[in-house]
Amino acid sequence: MTFSRRIVSEALGTAMLLAVVVGSGIMAERLAGGNVAIALLANTIATGAGLVALILTFGTISGAHFNPVVTLSEAWQRNVAAREAVPYIVAQVAGAFAGVAAAHAMFGEPAFFASMHARGGAAQWWSEFIATFGLVGVIIGCSRSRPSITPFAVAAYITSAYWFTASTSFANPAVTLARAATDTFAGIRPADAPAFILAQLFGGTAATLLFTWLYPAPPANATVGGTVAPSAFTNQSASD
Amino acid sequence: MTFSRRIVSEALGTAMLLAVVVGSGIMAERLAGGNVAIALLANTIATGAGLVALILTFGTISGAHFNPVVTLSEAWQRNVAAREAVPYIVAQVAGAFAGVAAAHAMFGEPAFFASMHARGGAAQWWSEFIATFGLVGVIIGCSRSRPSITPFAVAAYITSAYWFTASTSFANPAVTLARAATDTFAGIRPADAPAFILAQLFGGTAATLLFTWLYPAPPANATVGGTVAPSAFTNQSASD
Amino acid sequence: MTFSRRIVSEALGTAMLLAVVVGSGIMAERLAGGNVAIALLANTIATGAGLVALILTFGTISGAHFNPVVTLSEAWQRNVAAREAVPYIVAQVAGAFAGVAAAHAMFGEPAFFASMHARGGAAQWWSEFIATFGLVGVIIGCSRSRPSITPFAVAAYITSAYWFTASTSFANPAVTLARAATDTFAGIRPADAPAFILAQLFGGTAATLLFTWLYPAPPANATVGGTVAPSAFTNQSASD
Amino acid sequence: MTFSRRIVSEALGTAMLLAVVVGSGIMAERLAGGNVAIALLANTIATGAGLVALILTFGTISGAHFNPVVTLSEAWQRNVAAREAVPYIVAQVAGAFAGVAAAHAMFGEPAFFASMHARGGAAQWWSEFIATFGLVGVIIGCSRSRPSITPFAVAAYITSAYWFTASTSFANPAVTLARAATDTFAGIRPADAPAFILAQLFGGTAATLLFTWLYPAPPANATVGGTVAPSAFTNQSASD
Numbered sequence: 001m002t003f004s005r006r007i008v009s010e011a012l013g014t015a016m017l018l019a020v021v022v023g024s025g026i027m028a029e030r031l032a033g034g035n036v037a038i039a040l041l042a043n044t045i046a047t048g049a050g051l052v053a054l055i056l057t058f059g060t061i062s063g064a065h066f067n068p069v070v071t072l073s074e075a076w077q078r079n080v081a082a083r084e085a086v087p088y089i090v091a092q093v094a095g096a097f098a099g100v101a102a103a104h105a106m107f108g109e110p111a112f113f114a115s116m117h118a119r120g121g122a123a124q125w126w127s128e129f130i131a132t133f134g135l136v137g138v139i140i141g142c143s144r145s146r147p148s149i150t151p152f153a154v155a156a157y158i159t160s161a162y163w164f165t166a167s168t169s170f171a172n173p174a175v176t177l178a179r180a181a182t183d184t185f186a187g188i189r190p191a192d193a194p195a196f197i198l199a200q201l202f203g204g205t206a207a208t209l210l211f212t213w214l215y216p217a218p219p220a221n222a223t224v225g226g227t228v229a230p231s232a233f234t235n236q237s238a239s240d
Numbered sequence: 241m242t243f244s245r246r247i248v249s250e251a252l253g254t255a256m257l258l259a260v261v262v263g264s265g266i267m268a269e270r271l272a273g274g275n276v277a278i279a280l281l282a283n284t285i286a287t288g289a290g291l292v293a294l295i296l297t298f299g300t301i302s303g304a305h306f307n308p309v310v311t312l313s314e315a316w317q318r319n320v321a322a323r324e325a326v327p328y329i330v331a332q333v334a335g336a337f338a339g340v341a342a343a344h345a346m347f348g349e350p351a352f353f354a355s356m357h358a359r360g361g362a363a364q365w366w367s368e369f370i371a372t373f374g375l376v377g378v379i380i381g382c383s384r385s386r387p388s389i390t391p392f393a394v395a396a397y398i399t400s401a402y403w404f405t406a407s408t409s410f411a412n413p414a415v416t417l418a419r420a421a422t423d424t425f426a427g428i429r430p431a432d433a434p435a436f437i438l439a440q441l442f443g444g445t446a447a448t449l450l451f452t453w454l455y456p457a458p459p460a461n462a463t464v465g466g467t468v469a470p471s472a473f474t475n476q477s478a479s480d
Numbered sequence: 481m482t483f484s485r486r487i488v489s490e491a492l493g494t495a496m497l498l499a500v501v502v503g504s505g506i507m508a509e510r511l512a513g514g515n516v517a518i519a520l521l522a523n524t525i526a527t528g529a530g531l532v533a534l535i536l537t538f539g540t541i542s543g544a545h546f547n548p549v550v551t552l553s554e555a556w557q558r559n560v561a562a563r564e565a566v567p568y569i570v571a572q573v574a575g576a577f578a579g580v581a582a583a584h585a586m587f588g589e590p591a592f593f594a595s596m597h598a599r600g601g602a603a604q605w606w607s608e609f610i611a612t613f614g615l616v617g618v619i620i621g622c623s624r625s626r627p628s629i630t631p632f633a634v635a636a637y638i639t640s641a642y643w644f645t646a647s648t649s650f651a652n653p654a655v656t657l658a659r660a661a662t663d664t665f666a667g668i669r670p671a672d673a674p675a676f677i678l679a680q681l682f683g684g685t686a687a688t689l690l691f692t693w694l695y696p697a698p699p700a701n702a703t704v705g706g707t708v709a710p711s712a713f714t715n716q717s718a719s720d
Numbered sequence: 721m722t723f724s725r726r727i728v729s730e731a732l733g734t735a736m737l738l739a740v741v742v743g744s745g746i747m748a749e750r751l752a753g754g755n756v757a758i759a760l761l762a763n764t765i766a767t768g769a770g771l772v773a774l775i776l777t778f779g780t781i782s783g784a785h786f787n788p789v790v791t792l793s794e795a796w797q798r799n800v801a802a803r804e805a806v807p808y809i810v811a812q813v814a815g816a817f818a819g820v821a822a823a824h825a826m827f828g829e830p831a832f833f834a835s836m837h838a839r840g841g842a843a844q845w846w847s848e849f850i851a852t853f854g855l856v857g858v859i860i861g862c863s864r865s866r867p868s869i870t871p872f873a874v875a876a877y878i879t880s881a882y883w884f885t886a887s888t889s890f891a892n893p894a895v896t897l898a899r900a901a902t903d904t905f906a907g908i909r910p911a912d913a914p915a916f917i918l919a920q921l922f923g924g925t926a927a928t929l930l931f932t933w934l935y936p937a938p939p940a941n942a943t944v945g946g947t948v949a950p951s952a953f954t955n956q957s958a959s960d
Contacts, residue, residue, distance in 0.1 A: 005454055012450075016374060023404030031277035037751035037758050038277045041765070042403055045281070048769065049288065050400030053374075056393040057381035061454060106367045106406045127826045134736060134773075141777035146868070148386070153776040155396075156875075160770030163762055164743030166826045210732075214725055214781060245694055252690075256614060263644030271517035278517050282643055285521070289528065290640030293614075296633040297621035301694060346607045346646045388626070395636075485934055492930075496854060503884030511757035518757045522883055525761070529768065530880030533854075536873040537861035541934060586847045586886045628866070635876075 001061050003084070009062035010088055011095035013054050017066050018099030018178050019106075020050035025185030026107045039185060040162065048159030055151035064151070067172040068092055069204035073136050076208055089174070096178035104182065115180055115187025119167060125199040127167035132203030134161060135171045140211035173197040241301050243324070249302035250328055251335035253294050257306050258339025258418050259346075260290035265425030266347045279425060280402065288399030295391035304391070307412040308332055309444035313376050316448055329414070336418035344422065355420055355427025359407060365439040367407035372443030374401060375411045380451035413437040481541050483564070489542035490568055491575035493534050497546050498579030498658050499586075500530035505665030506587045519665060520642065528639030535631035544631070547652040548572055549684035553616050556688055569654070576658035584662065595660055595667025599647060605679040607647035612683030614641060615651045620691035653677040721781050723804070729782035730808055731815035733774050737786050738819025738898050739826075740770035745905030746827045759905060760882065768879030775871035784871070787892040788812055789924035793856050796928055809894070816898035824902065835900055835907025839887060845919040847887035852923030854881060855891045860931035893917040 001009075024046030025039075032039035055064040063080065065071045068089040075085040101111040138157045142150040161169035170176045170188070176197055180190040188196065241249075264286030265279075272279035295304040303320065305311045308329040315325040341351040378397045382390040401409035410416045410428070416437055420430040428436065481489075504526030505519075512519035535544040543560065545551045548569040555565040581591040618637045622630040641649035650656045650668070656677055660670040668676065721729075744766030745759075752759035775784040783800065785791045788809040795805040821831040858877045862870040881889035890896045890908070896917055900910040908916065 009454060019370065020400050020404045023406075024400070027403050027406070028277065031280060033275065033277065035275075035277070035753065035755075035758075037748065037753065037755070037762060038275075038281070040751060041758070041762055042277060042281055042284075044762075044765065045284065046400045046403035049396040050404065053378050053393045053397035053400060056386065056389055057378045060385040061381075102370060103404065106363055106370060106404075108363045108406075123826055123828045130739065130822060130826060138773050138777045141781075145780040146776065149776055153773045156769040157773035160740055160744070160766045160773060163747050163766035164740045164770065164823065164826075166743075166747070166828075214729060249694060259610065260640050260644045263646075264640070267643050267646070268517065271520060273515065273517065275517070278515075278521070282517060282521055282524075285524065286640045286643035289636040290644065293618050293633045293637035293640060296626065296629055297618045300625040301621075342610060343644065346603055346610060346644075348603045348646075489934060499850065500880055500884045503886075504880070507883050507886070508757065511760060513755065513757065515755075515757070518755075518761070522757060522761055522764075525764065526880045526883035529876040530884065533858050533873045533877035533880060536866065536869055537858045540865040541861075582850060583884065586843055586850060586884075588843045588886075 003087075006062035006084075007087055007091045009058045010065060011091040011098070013058040013062070013064055014066040014092045014095035014174060015099035015102065016054055017051065018096045018175065019103045020054075020099075021047055021175065022100050022179065022182050022184060022186050023103035023106055024050075026103065026109070029185040040168070043185065044159055044162040047162065048155045051158055052151050052155035055154060059151055062088075066092060066095075066174070067135075068174055069132055069136065069172065069200050070139060072201075073140070073204050073208045077140075077212060092174040093177060096174040097181060100178045100182050109182075109184070112181040113183050115183045115189050117183070117187040117189055118192060119188045120192045120195065124167045125195055127165040128170060128196050128199035129203040129206075131161050131165045131167065131169035131171040132200040133207045134203075135169075136204045136207035137211045140207065141215060144215040167196070170196055171200060171203075173200055176200070243327075246302040246324075247327055247331045249298045250305060251331040251338070253298040253302070253304055254306040254332045254335035254414060255339035255342065256294055257291065258336045258415065259343045260294075261287055261415065262340050262419065262422050262424060262426050263343035263346055264290075266343065266349070269425040270347075280408070283425065284399055284402040287402065288395045291398055292391050292395035295394060299391055302328075306332060306335075306414070307375075308414055309372055309376065309412065309440050310379060312441075313380070313444050313448045317380075317452060332414040333417060336414040337421060340418045340422050349422075349424070352421040353423050355423045355429050357423070357427040357429055358432060359428045360432045360435065364407045365435055367405035368410060368436050368439035369443040369446075371401050371405045371407065371409035371411040372440040373447045374443075375409075376444045376447035377451045380447065381455060384455040407436070410436055411440060411443075413440055416440070483567075486542040486564075487567055487571045489538045490545060491571040491578070493538040493542070493544055494546040494572045494575035494654060495579035495582065496534055497531065498576045498655065499583045500534075500579075501527055501655065502580050502659065502662050502664060502666050503583035503586055504530075506583065506589070509665040520648070523665065524639055524642040527642065528635045531638055532631050532635035535634060539631060542568075546572060546575075546654070547615075548654055549612055549616065549652065549680050550619060552681075553620070553684050553688045557620075557692060572654040573657060576654040577661060580658045580662050589662075589664070592661040593663050595663045595669050597663070597667040597669055598672060599668045600672045600675065604647045605675055607645040608650060608676050608679035609683040609686075611641050611645045611647065611649040611651040612680040613687045614683075615649075616684045616687035617691045620687065621695060624695040647676070650676055651680060651683075653680055656680070723807075726782040726804075727807055727811045729778045730785060731811040731818070733778040733782070733784055734786040734812045734815035734894060735819035735822065736774055737771065738816045738895065739823045740774075741767055741895065742820050742899065742902050742904060742906050743823035743826055744770075746823065746829070749905040760888070763905065764879055764882040767882065768875045771878055772871050772875035775874060779871060782808075786812060786815075786894070787855075788894055789852055789856065789892065789920050790859060792921075793860070793924050793928045797860075797932060812894040813897060816894040817901060820898045820902050829902075829904070832901040833903050835903045835909050837903070837907040837909055838912060839908045840912045840915065844887045845915055847885040848890060848916050848919035849923040849926075851881050851885045851887065851889035851891040852920040853927045854923075855889075856924045856927035857931045860927065861935060864935040887916070890916055891920060891923075893920055896920070 025043050028039040028042035058064040071085050071088045074080045075082050104111055138153050142153045176193050179186050179188050180193045265283050268279040268282035298304040311325050311328045314320045315322050378393050382393045416433050419426050419428050420433045505523050508519040508522035538544040551565050551568045554560045555562050584591055618633050622633045656673050659666050659668050660673045745763050748759040748762035778784040791805050791808045794800045795802050858873050862873045896913050899906050899908050900913045
């Protein structure tokens with residue numbers, strides 16, 4: 001896969017992910033009539049299902065990271081070249097904001113408007129540490145043992161983490177930044193974003209240290225969406 | 241697979257899809273007691289689960305398009321012969337109306353009655369553009385990289401799109417026409433159908449252009465339900 | 481697999497299926513506080529998830545029919561020997577009643593008590609025809625094209641059919657008889673059972689005729705749970 | 721896989737499982753506003769999705785038992801060495817308590833506080849017998865026939881068992897002990913735990929006896945998460 005295709009894949013995939021997260025949050029809140037449990041349940045199902053579709057669609061192009069913490073962890077493991085980490089992250093952040101704007105246009109909201117949803121304090125930061133630790137752990141564990149199943153494991157993990165963490169599991173700096181630009185169900189106050197991102201970076205670091213020890217022998221080039229190496233392309237379709 | 245089998249497959253599969261969409265919408269609205277979020281949640285789960293079963297069942301016969309936009313995109317990519325596109329689409333539309341009538345008979349409603357559910361305006365059209373763009377993108381991306389997983393990716397995408405688009409994601413001209421003939425939960429006012437269909441055609445066109453660039457090397461004859469070529473039939477069962 | 485193992489598999493699997501259907505119906509009704517949509521949603525998720533687990537568990541032993549209509553259709557296609565159809569069906573019916581009693585014991589109800597839930601009329605019978613037609617169609621279509629995926633397709637279909645049919649999709653004579661012995665959420669009045677069973681037999685017949693025409697070339701011995709032939713046993717685990 | 725990696729895998733995996741079960745129970749109860757059906761539905765979806773992610777992540781290291789009954793059953797079948805059963809179980813119990821504390825920290829609760837949720841009586845014990853019987857049966861049946869699919873079957877079974885058993889299916893002594901230390905949605909009164917554990921042991925014993933008869937020929941070293949043997953590691957990724 002050429003570099004330009006991979007960058008477009010990360011940007012477009014992250015845009016669609018944010019459209020899913022923010023759009024389904026708006027729809028859920030509008031229909032649920034104040035019942036937050038039902039709204040979060042709908043938001044969860046839409047996110048989990050959308051995520052598996054997007055990782056399956058973009059995984060063989062760019063690895064379907066959609067997440068700077070995942071890109072940094074993969075670069076650390078040398079599954080992506082270090083020089084590609086920055087353009088990956090730029091594409092993810094730009095895509096994330098585009099996805100928020102696309103969702104807002106679908107629901108008749110302004111392109112961007114800052115969230116007033118306060119999310120802070122030690123319990124929330126601990127939640128984001130755990131959420132990201134688990135996400136990176138699932139990615140490393142699955143991509144080093146049965147990579148073709150990783151898209152399902154990642155989507156299932158996020159489905160679960162929306163409920164078992166107190167923060168509803170952002171677990172992604174690009175997502176966190178973009179969700180600061182929406183004052184809807186999925187939003188986070190811009191002032192609260194930096195601490196979330198810091199907790200996510202710590203969680204990703206801890207998981208990368210622990211899970212690369214747990215799984216010492218990586219197959220070449222395995223990552224979130226299955227495989228990125230062109231040579232693995234045919235194998236992927238054969239072994240799915 | 242003979243041509244007659246493929247046409248019956250498209251007609252019957254699309255009929256069952258509409259029975260699922262319309263039937264579960266009626267059931268959900270009757271049981272939910274006015275809570276639209278719960279009704280849409282039930283409608284979503286029934287549609288996503290039904291869709292994966294139907295694509296798995298009919299995919300190896302006809303590709304399980306069930307959707308004129310998908311057929312046009314596949315014809316553009318030369319995965320189906322251009323001369324077969326029209327009979328495919330006729331079968332899909334006829335099947336869609338038959339499915340609506342079958343659902344109405346299950347719930348004691350008249351065979352057809354025009355919807356009075358207004359769905360219009362730029363936000364709705366943009367939603368249909370996005371919904372169809374994503375659907376065709378998922379189909380091209382998966383069928384060109386890991387075709388045996390495409391049925392799951394398509395069903396997961398639609399599950400998500402019911403919630404993240406403001407229009408609940410029709411994303412299908414045959415479905416749109418047939419849903420104009422039911423004044424129940426899933427209906428759309430006949431006058432609103434043409435603009436929806438136009439937006440769907442634009443979305444499908446944009447996705448076909450972009451995703452055939454992203455995935456330049458298609459395997460022979462891959463499509464929605466896995467593969468259509470008779471020679472791929474045995475490979476399919478071996479690699480599932 | 482020996483004959484005795486296969487008969488135990490059908491009896492035990494059907495018993496567990498009925499424990500799932502009836503038990504989750506009782507739990508759902510007790511917790512849902514009169515909201516039938518939420519009760520049916522819980523009952524649906526429990527049934528779909530339970531069904532995939534049970535078919536995966538028992539499929540390679542006996543085919544995991546759990547359903548006289550499926551056994552008759554498989555015997556018609558010569559996937560099971562005609563002389564084995566009667567013991568299969570006896571095991572299914574006996575297992576189904578045992579499963580209802582097991583569920584009742586879990587919830588402090590008497591072993592059996594006749595349902596007073598009226599389910600009759602042309603719309604309901606048409607629903608059962610459609611429900612069983614679709615079920616047998618999914619089984620034939622998947623088991624003749626990608627048998628290792630059949631357990632997922634069957635469970636997904638039933639998940640959908642709980643909502644898109646007006647009868648909540650019994651689609652199984654053994655299940656219908658046993659559900660006449662429970663006056664809980666999942667029950668059916670004994671007097672209404674024969675017409676349901678008749679509609680199911682018609683639906684299964686129509687599907688067997690149509691789908692064996694659609695899929696003319698069956699692989700040897702494929703059936704609901706993947707494969708039953710001992711020689712296919714190793715292939716199954718290799719190709720999953 | 722080295723012994724230390726396997727022990728860390730069991731401890732960490734069980735910790736994350738308890739964080740999922742207890743954390744999502746707290747979140748669900750807080751948001752559901754007294755509607756227990758909706759709370760249990762959210763708790764169910766989070767648990768089922770989390771379980772599949774965790775088994776896929778840790779399965780190829782330690783087998784992903786997370787459950788003393790499963791470890792004892794595997795040791796009985798000689799899939800794990802008898803001398804490893806005790807450290808496995810110690811790791812599971814220690815991990816389970818750590819997971820409860822981690823969840824409590826995410827939601828601002830004390831590390832441990834005894835549950836006051838009474839769960840007793842013959843119907844509850846029978847429920848735990850059935851729940852564990854089914855769990856061990858699903859594990860043996862799938863791991864002896866199509867091991868790569870076992871993680872999905874186990875998660876689907878637990879999703880179902882949360883609803884079809886009157887006890888919401890603990891089915892795990894380590895989970896039962898740790899859930900006695902949380903006075904939240906998922907809790908169980910410490911005095912009620914021993915009878916639950918006894919019922920679980922009986923259920924696991926019955927299932928091991930019956931299902932090893934049903935499936936007489938085990939492949940080497942198959943277990944919950946696919947396979948544990950290092951030599952099977954590569955095969956696993958190839959056959960997924």
